[in-house]
Amino acid sequence: MPKMKTKSSAKKRFKVTASGRIKAGQAGKRHGMIKRTRKFIRDARGTTILCKADENIVKTYMPYNR
Numbered sequence: 030m031p032k033m034k035t036k037s038s039a040k041k042r043f044k045v046t047a048s049g050r051i052k053a054g055q056a057g058k059r060h061g062m063i064k065r066t067r068k069f070i071r072d073a074r075g076t077t078i079l080c081k082a083d084e085n086i087v088k089t090y091m092p093y094n095r
Contacts, residue, residue, distance in 0.1 A: 036090040
């Protein structure tokens with residue numbers, strides 16, 4: 030059986046935590062910061078943990094990172 034391929038875009042964007050959750054960068058901070066609230070900008074710093082539904086999608090892209 031040949032090895033399964035990992036999506037290159039997924040391995041660049043996501044990391045798997047020790048407990049198996051998926052860590053990703055916060056969305057919505059590329060441009061248009063003037064119209065965003067100060068609270069949004071503060072809360073969108075750093076990384077975030079994906080919800081279960083999105084996590085299952087990303088895990089199919091990275092079969093060996095479980």
